[in-house]
Amino acid sequence: MIRWIGIGGVLLCLDGGIAAAQAPTQAPSEQPQIYLTPRPAILVPGWPLVVDVEVVHAERGGADGVRDTVLASGWHRHIRLDAWRRPRESLRGKSRPPLLGWPFKPATDNSERLVVSRRGMPAGRRVVHFVLSPEETSKLQPGAYQLQVELDPRSVEGGGGSWRVEVSYSTQLAVKEAPTEVSPSMACDAVHAQTNYLVAKGDVRRAIAVLDEFLVKNAATANALCWGSRGQLSERQGMLQEAVEYYRKANRAFQRDYRPSNNPDSAMESPYQLHCMQLIDTLAGRETRRSEAISPIAEKILPEKILGRPRRDTCD
Known part of the structure; x- marks a missing residue:
């Protein structure tokens, strides 16, 4: 049976x-x-x-x-x-x-x-x-x-x-039902869903065109998800330097949108920041050792004497 x-x-x-x-x-x-x-x-x-x-x-x-x-x-x-x-x-x-x-x-x-x-x-x-x-x-x-x-x-x-x-x-x-007013975050979620759908169906070129059109029209309000998705598409196409620039924009959008309410002067790390730093290392021909931790915060606040090397680009 x-x-x-x-x-x-x-x-x-x-x-x-x-x-x-x-x-x-x-x-x-x-x-x-x-x-x-x-x-x-x-x-x-x-x-x-x-x-x-x-x-x-x-x-x-x-x-x-x-x-x-x-x-x-x-x-x-x-x-x-x-x-x-x-x-x-x-x-x-x-x-x-x-x-x-x-x-x-x-x-x-x-x-x-x-x-x-x-x-x-x-x-x-x-x-x-x-x-x-x-x-x-x-x-x-x-x-x-x-x-x-x-x-x-x-x-x-x-x-x-x-x-x-x-x-x-x-x-x-x-x-959920569609909201009566579409926030910038919701607009990005909608275009991200469309991009995922096109990529899943193998139409990467059209996915890039759809996302680019959205980002041109909404450059001032687009959130980290949309900029980061564009970076992932560039990386998928082997365009690593272009991907880094989109990840930089994703990191800046993240810092703009996400600040702890109890401490407005502090900021969380973008989910794209560490990967972007590793990509910069790859472009520079520098291999990150497994025992070597990369911390965006440490790169920003510690002197090079303590780091024991030149300061890394933190992809901000």
């Missing part, structure tokens, strides 16, 4: 909180785990939605006797992604509501033969992007949903039968 892999997935709720990822339930060593990551984290109907389906090995480490799992070419066709609506009351002791038949489709019709190993593999090979178009999400009603993914065991080469994996990992996504 063939059974399906049922993988409990992702919670969509209205309060907008994002839960911390939990460790997945351990599965037999020859079987993979599957993670779901919805993007954006806050969805407005009419924005495109991308859900990353990532396959990883259930075991970590280097113990002997742990077998790899091999997924046949085209394994993404055996994935079924859907959703059901969570009621407000507890489901304890009750059966889950029926699946809603959301029309998720893989962004690209290509998944190569995949060896799921504890030794790791390029992340791009083990992730399949499923999408809903703006027209499809425009029909979604605000509410709490649970995403569920299933993988047909027939996609496993020499699997020797069926297998089932339960995952306790979950993350939250808010589905």
